[in-house]
Amino acid sequence: MNRSIEYLLRRLGFYTLAAWIAVTLNFLIPRLMPGDPAQIMFARFKGEMSPESIGALRETFGISDAPLWGQYFTYLKHLLRGDMGISVSNFPEPVINVIASGLLWSIFLAGSALVISFFIGTSLGALAAWRRGGFLDSVTPPLLALLGAFPYFWMAMLTLFVFGFGLGWFPLWHAYPEGTSPGFNLPFLFGALYHATLPAATMVIASLGGWMLAMRNTMVGILGSDYITYARARGLPPRQVLIRYAARNALLPNITGFGMALGFVLGGALLTEIIFSYPGQGYLLLQAVRAQDYPLMQGLFLTITLAVLGANWLVDIATLILDPRTRR
Amino acid sequence: MTSYYKSKHDRKKLRSLAAILPFVIAVLAITVVSGCRKERSHVRPGVLTVAQEQQSSWVRNFHPFLPMGVARWGTSAGIYEPLMIFNRMAGEYVPWLATAYEWQGGAEALIFTIRQGVRWSDGTPFSASDVVYTFNLLHEKPALDTGGLWDYLASVELDEEDRVVLTFSRPYSPGLMSLAQLPIVPAHIWRKLDDPVTFTNPNPVATGPFTEVLSFGGQVYELGRNPYYWKDGYPKIEALRFPAFPTNEQVTLALINGELDWAGSFVPAIDRIFVARDPEHHGYWFPAVAGSVYLYPSQWVEEFRDVRVRKALSLALDRAMINRIAMYNYTLLPEPTGLSEGYAKWRHPGIKPGDGWVHHDVAAAEKLLDEAGYRRSGKSGMRTGRNGKPLAFEISVIAGWSDWVRACQVIARNLREIGIDARVKAYDFTGWFEKVQRGEFELSIGWADDGPTPYRVFRGIMATETVKPFGDTSYVNWQRFGNKEADELLARFEGTVDFQKQREIALRLQEIFVEEAPAIPIFLNPSWGQYNTRRFVGWPNAANPYVRLSPNHPPEPLMIMTRLEPAPGREGETK
Numbered sequence: 064m065n066r067s068i069e070y071l072l073r074r075l076g077f078y079t080l081a082a083w084i085a086v087t088l089n090f091l092i093p094r095l096m097p098g099d100p101a102q103i104m105f106a107r108f109k110g111e112m113s114p115e116s117i118g119a120l121r122e123t124f125g126i127s128d129a130p131l132w133g134q135y136f137t138y139l140k141h142l143l144r145g146d147m148g149i150s151v152s153n154f155p156e157p158v159i160n161v162i163a164s165g166l167l168w169s170i171f172l173a174g175s176a177l178v179i180s181f182f183i184g185t186s187l188g189a190l191a192a193w194r195r196g197g198f199l200d201s202v203t204p205p206l207l208a209l210l211g212a213f214p215y216f217w218m219a220m221l222t223l224f225v226f227g228f229g230l231g232w233f234p235l236w237h238a239y240p241e242g243t244s245p246g247f248n249l250p251f252l253f254g255a256l257y258h259a260t261l262p263a264a265t266m267v268i269a270s271l272g273g274w275m276l277a278m279r280n281t282m283v284g285i286l287g288s289d290y291i292t293y294a295r296a297r298g299l300p301p302r303q304v305l306i307r308y309a310a311r312n313a314l315l316p317n318i319t320g321f322g323m324a325l326g327f328v329l330g331g332a333l334l335t336e337i338i339f340s341y342p343g344q345g346y347l348l349l350q351a352v353r354a355q356d357y358p359l360m361q362g363l364f365l366t367i368t369l370a371v372l373g374a375n376w377l378v379d380i381a382t383l384i385l386d387p388r389t390r391r
Numbered sequence: 392m393t394s395y396y397k398s399k400h401d402r403k404k405l406r407s408l409a410a411i412l413p414f415v416i417a418v419l420a421i422t423v424v425s426g427c428r429k430e431r432s433h434v435r436p437g438v439l440t441v442a443q444e445q446q447s448s449w450v451r452n453f454h455p456f457l458p459m460g461v462a463r464w465g466t467s468a469g470i471y472e473p474l475m476i477f478n479r480m481a482g483e484y485v486p487w488l489a490t491a492y493e494w495q496g497g498a499e500a501l502i503f504t505i506r507q508g509v510r511w512s513d514g515t516p517f518s519a520s521d522v523v524y525t526f527n528l529l530h531e532k533p534a535l536d537t538g539g540l541w542d543y544l545a546s547v548e549l550d551e552e553d554r555v556v557l558t559f560s561r562p563y564s565p566g567l568m569s570l571a572q573l574p575i576v577p578a579h580i581w582r583k584l585d586d587p588v589t590f591t592n593p594n595p596v597a598t599g600p601f602t603e604v605l606s607f608g609g610q611v612y613e614l615g616r617n618p619y620y621w622k623d624g625y626p627k628i629e630a631l632r633f634p635a636f637p638t639n640e641q642v643t644l645a646l647i648n649g650e651l652d653w654a655g656s657f658v659p660a661i662d663r664i665f666v667a668r669d670p671e672h673h674g675y676w677f678p679a680v681a682g683s684v685y686l687y688p689s690q691w692v693e694e695f696r697d698v699r700v701r702k703a704l705s706l707a708l709d710r711a712m713i714n715r716i717a718m719y720n721y722t723l724l725p726e727p728t729g730l731s732e733g734y735a736k737w738r739h740p741g742i743k744p745g746d747g748w749v750h751h752d753v754a755a756a757e758k759l760l761d762e763a764g765y766r767r768s769g770k771s772g773m774r775t776g777r778n779g780k781p782l783a784f785e786i787s788v789i790a791g792w793s794d795w796v797r798a799c800q801v802i803a804r805n806l807r808e809i810g811i812d813a814r815v816k817a818y819d820f821t822g823w824f825e826k827v828q829r830g831e832f833e834l835s836i837g838w839a840d841d842g843p844t845p846y847r848v849f850r851g852i853m854a855t856e857t858v859k860p861f862g863d864t865s866y867v868n869w870q871r872f873g874n875k876e877a878d879e880l881l882a883r884f885e886g887t888v889d890f891q892k893q894r895e896i897a898l899r900l901q902e903i904f905v906e907e908a909p910a911i912p913i914f915l916n917p918s919w920g921q922y923n924t925r926r927f928v929g930w931p932n933a934a935n936p937y938v939r940l941s942p943n944h945p946p947e948p949l950m951i952m953t954r955l956e957p958a959p960g961r962e963g964e965t966k
Contacts, residue, residue: 102824117866120458122534153450154461155589164448164609228644235648236641237610237634245608336447340641342609346447355821 148358184274192282207272236340322378326371437629471574679915680733729912
């Protein structure tokens, strides 16, 4: 057991180093882009704003010409205090507040879509491999691969058009119904679920095939190994062989994939958010890049990076539990 | 064995096809059925729904001096009001919080008479001292002075008749619009603020028709009526409602669905996809008064220092095709002077359409280039420059601005027809903007500085004062063209407030423009605006052009908000 803890601590050290590198790149990359937020804002007016205003805007936004080193240390210092600065495109709102407006929605939408897709996909994959050549095995993979191969933008638009606009079964936009107030009340909670159905469904459809195929292929390999034949020969109940011996081992690569995907949930789902007018991190990021809103960009990248690293560490723990070999 | 496997494989293929077919058929069937569906809107009666900003969620900010897009649109269109509104359609100033303005001593001082009987939305009386306070606030906090007013203001104070006197540090008549349209804030509230620059103003106190924030959520916010609004009986709208939409596509969908009453976005093939859906209620109006789009030949390129070459470039352009391909025929072709419809009363009566070089005449273009010494040669038939190399230029455009990119592609084709090898190069916005500001480009599409008079347009295109060395950043006059006579005319324009004198100067400026071809007009920028008369009537349109329909140019929307009425048969619903 000591060895496992040592292993986890070593990984933690590695992730801390990775986090520092990410934080530094996060600082540098936006600053290598040409232009500044005041110019971008001016340009959006296509000549309707007086050119003299650029100077005033730079002053308003506190755009600094200080040397990079100085800026870097101020940035690190503020970061440690949890202060990510003030968003330029939402001046003078602190970055933390802007991110908070989209974060929970992203976790809710992309997170639930990921969990649903992962469970359905891996279960289908395991079953398909178990009954090789059966109906599930011959029909579902090509169908799901086909659905997954559609350009996501097109598929989501079509779904919105048919089920939202055409049939009117689902709302066309937003995360909860108008007139309900976010909080612990039934109309809001049910409304939020109802509003998330269509966008989440498109995300599940697009990613289901990947989970299923990956699971099925690993399963097929494992079902051919000697210990499974032995388990069968010993007369263990098929269900026990399927779940305890085959699926558990086949799950390992998918768990790694799940961990990676979990981290990226915080990045939001840009296309889904745009098509369904859903609030979330993805659109915030796009907006931040468009407006050269460095503080907001940095804040978003930071949450994404930390989430990916955190999720990876959780995967390390999960692997440790699932696969006894790593404990040795 | 082999045959067994093969046939099994084929069966699999067939089965998967059979599985897909029902899905495809279902989608097609549903698409057909979707044509017939009814209006479903949960909006309370009397509430007007507007889409102007494109955001995925709202941040509560009603700061009147921050640029559009940072503060919510309602801030300058509904909440705060200016002294006067410049109505671009009529080309005149409409009295608002001021009842009149008067110049003194040429353009040395400007006097506003302030409206009586106006109240702030908290019930406090509004007075001329609020106006004085607002101007001086910008002086104290230069970060708020985004219009650069204090570049030419010297002092702002009250006279003995309670009028507001703005004294200039130099005669500067073009300052009128920025001064008249400054949003006025209540001194009794703003005086108490610690930092007016970072104030988000969540609960504004103002004089406008819609000052009460009824609800504010990330997805939708609503502004209710000001209980003390000064215009009797108006507004006749209960509240304004703003749903958040991230892109044009969602706005288009909401428009088609009848859920929006007012929008200002670009909609492709609008007659077919929007108007035809409900011809009785859906309407749009795209007057071409928002300035012109130009092709700039930079003086950086030796060939473009020859006026004949600049004129030839222009004569080669098939603007009707550009309008069709790039702009869905939504706009108008420019006049020989490049001035948009918004400058109708300034236009030169002696310069008729077809004069000059802003029309399609390939033969004339070829002749000019031959005269300039750039003859066609070799097998390719392309023209050669002085150095013996073929004439080849790059047209810079912003990647993703699809209308401009399409326009540039047509332009490149037109230029190749007259023997100039032109290629379109799309740059990311910031890269493009740096490049054109430094003047280090060959040809570039771009906007022009715009204002209530042609002063800003011509200053930005041909004043020597705005010419900076190549490599330095210049916000206007990217192509670095200067004309000494224009300088003197522009200086005289600044110093006079008499319309006839200003117009004479503008006429001469137009003649210089036609002689010198400093920039090449391509098309006029339309002001996008869509409306729905199902719930409200009284929208401006071509038949009733009292102001621009587009919500994109605050404070003009105030004129629409205080004029709209519930649609007939819906009056009772507003109570």
